[in-house]
Amino acid sequence: MKKREIGILLLLCLVLTGCAGAPAEPATEPPVTEVIATEPPPTEPITVYEGAIEDYLGEITDFSWEQEYPPEYVMIHFCSAVVNHFDDPYNYDYVRQTFTDAEVSIHYLVDRDGQIFCFIPEDRSAWHAGYGTWLDDEKYTNKMNKYSIGIELMGMGTYEEMSGYLHKWQYKKIPQEDLGFTDAQYEALADLVADICRRHEIPLDRDHIIGHDEFSPKKRDPGELFDWSRIIPGLE
Numbered sequence: 001m002k003k004r005e006i007g008i009l010l011l012l013c014l015v016l017t018g019c020a021g022a023p024a025e026p027a028t029e030p031p032v033t034e035v036i037a038t039e040p041p042p043t044e045p046i047t048v049y050e051g052a053i054e055d056y057l058g059e060i061t062d063f064s065w066e067q068e069y070p071p072e073y074v075m076i077h078f079c080s081a082v083v084n085h086f087d088d089p090y091n092y093d094y095v096r097q098t099f100t101d102a103e104v105s106i107h108y109l110v111d112r113d114g115q116i117f118c119f120i121p122e123d124r125s126a127w128h129a130g131y132g133t134w135l136d137d138e139k140y141t142n143k144m145n146k147y148s149i150g151i152e153l154m155g156m157g158t159y160e161e162m163s164g165y166l167h168k169w170q171y172k173k174i175p176q177e178d179l180g181f182t183d184a185q186y187e188a189l190a191d192l193v194a195d196i197c198r199r200h201e202i203p204l205d206r207d208h209i210i211g212h213d214e215f216s217p218k219k220r221d222p223g224e225l226f227d228w229s230r231i232i233p234g235l236e
């Protein structure tokens with residue numbers, strides 16, 4: 001998949017966010033010395049995938065905050081709009097609305113075609129992990145938002161996993177192809193996870209790429225239908 005530098009995207013993003021109702025920038029350019037003084041030190045180019053779109057949920061400060069610690073984990077979720085839009089559960093606008101309605105957020109959303117949307121930049125913490133525990137370590141108790149990059153896959157799990165949201169007769173009406181995850185999603189997710197791990201020096205293994213259901217006892221995603229071996233090398 002074609003890659004491009006995030007620097008360009010970030011620059012674009014800054015321009016775009018600056019356009020969103022913000023007062024116009026002064027027309028005169030700042031002195032060159034000032035530009036040099038504020039320029040960040042050169043870093044290794046960061047790549048994102050062509051499908052990644054800067055699509056921040058409302059104001060970036062909504063449902064996210066400036067990251068306090070470097071991310072140590074990647075957390076995988078699934079989501080859909082099936083509760084309010086049973087006949088169109090993977091409609092992008094409906095799915096996106098579920099985040100703002102619930103006042104939560106996520107760094108990335110991968111749709112059924114494998115297109116990746118960025119809702120919250122990686123230098124901010126998203127509200128996706130909620131309450132839970134990890135490794136019996138107090139550091140992570142109810143605080144995994146601070147230590148993880150969150151990725152939502154548009155998808156639905158088994159009836160048991162969905163029973164908190166749907167009656168059985170409803171679940172039975174869901175087309176088979178809408179359950180679980182698509183090949184395109186696995187391919188995009190594998191690329192995205194590998195890229196995140198490389199940039200943040202997170203080991204690409206099952207100790208560091210974890211499910212929401214492994215952290216939070218009340219959560220069932222990504223669930224039994226998710227095939228970890230398709231995103232983590234070396235798993236059976």
Ligand SMILES: [Zn+2]
Nearest residue numbers: 077078212221
């Ligand atoms: Zn989740």
